[in-house]
Amino acid sequence: MKNYDKYTKGYFMPPVSSLKWTQKEYITEAPTWCSVDLRDGNQALIVPMNLEEKLEFFKLLVKIGFKEIEVGFPAASETEFTFLRTLIEQNLIPDDVTIQVLTQAREHIIRKTFESLKGAPRAVVHLYNSTSVAQREQVFRKTKEEIINIAVTGAELLKTCAEETEGNFQFQYSPESFTGTEIEFALDICNAVLDVWKPTADNKVIMNLPVTVSMSMPHVYASQIEYMSDNMKYRENVILSLHPHNDRGTGVADTELALLAGGQRVEGTLFGNGERTGNVDIITLALNMYSHGVDPQLNFENLPEIRTIYERLTKMTVNERHPYAGELVFTAFSGSHQDAIAKGMKWREEENRQYWSVPYLPIDPLDIGRQYEGDIIRINSQSGKGGIGYLLQQNYGLDLPQQMRENFGYKVKDISDRLNKEIMPEEIYDIFKTEYVNIKTPIEFVNYHFTKSDDFQTVVQVIKNNETLELTGTGDGRLDAISNALQTDLGISFSNLTYKEHALDVGSKSQAVSYIGITAADGTMYWGCGIHVDIMTSSVKALVSAVNKMIG
Known part of the structure; x- marks a missing residue:
């Protein structure tokens, strides 16, 4: 394939070995989950949800069990602002749920964000600015020091606005495009923000390290997370959060390895909705843990209903092969x-x-x-x-x-x-x-009766070519006698009679089902099935059906 040589890796490995996560076998407990369906997911829809749809989706997320829900970017549009105010003013936020809102590190946006939060019982205010080499050089055209100053100024304003606004606020910072940022610089800017907020055990902050664009194999992200976790200031008072996207199709793997490496919280969406190839799919992550015997602390016991509501509200479709949720993922055709x-x-x-x-x-x-x-x-x-x-x-x-x-x-x-x-x-x-089952051509079974001397003797009544015949036979048992009657009087021959029977239903009205296989003179095996309330009658019907298959 041509032009492969114009691409090169855009990520940065930690300056020291960060591989302690490789010694862990699996995730032993659920992280804190934060749904970003109503913000990151909603902005990626061809037709974003309206107010009523967002309210229904919010209630769905609460029902599933999310305790943290990013509800939007309230300073970005009137619809986003109105949605947040509706949640607050109509008391739709449960006592155990914390809403989260996103804001750029710009003064008028931060102040508008806090205005939207008035009266909220609890809220995470999520501050971000881009830090990658590509963003710094091509979009902002600023130095590292200037980028750090944007983050620090925004962090300081968050403190000021929180003090001026009634409410219970927690701070979160994201160095957006973290995966394209030099790791030492990402650490510097995160520590600079932490020095402003000075988190404590009673007032922890969230440091969110997103895979804004996936650039590497999953083990690289895990090593980056481990390095940040090992070297971040105030670490015991920091909740280390992950926000992977799925550009390389490795969003779930990125997240799972990063959780082994020190991640404590995951931001994602139902079914992986989001920009480009989407966010990490929380359903897949949660049920992967579930398959290892770990309670994911989310309820997906009625996943088909969740999928139906999701598809109706987002106008997106869940692929038939989507892990766990797809229509065909438990289906075997082979x-x-x-x-x-x-x-x-x-x-x-x-x-x-x-x-x-x-x-x-x-x-x-x-x-x-x-x-x-x-x-x-x-x-x-x-x-x-x-x-x-x-x-x-x-x-x-x-x-x-x-x-x-x-x-x-x-x-x-x-x-x-x-x-x-x-x-x-x-x-x-x-x-x-x-x-x-109960085949009637060319021979239709009508009735039978037995007499008993030293052998079983039977008379079997059948109809052939519209003529009623009475066939007689003797055998070691009832079925053997009937078999001999059919062969002798009809001039046919078969052997190796194979028989199985069982009750079809239970209870007083139960039916018996019998299966009989016979082998013709040329070695071909023919099968018949009889169903009747009487076990012997079902056996005779099965035998006659097999004979009909042979001579028909």
């Missing part, structure tokens, strides 16, 4: 996957194990509001007998013998391949009934 899942689910049911370990399913779909039926196994031309058999068993209570599953599986796959479409469970059931 035959080998279906077989493993079906066997894993059966094993789990038999063993009654505490811990989840079903092949191909990282978490139990039921835990996030998905269903086994219709979500896990779906059938197309790539599917196998295991998945088809699993659907019949789960949806209709039919537990086919292994060889019959294979026989039926090929029929369904052929139909799917021919029609070039997915086959729904009800269609599979209809195909099964048509192909195997």
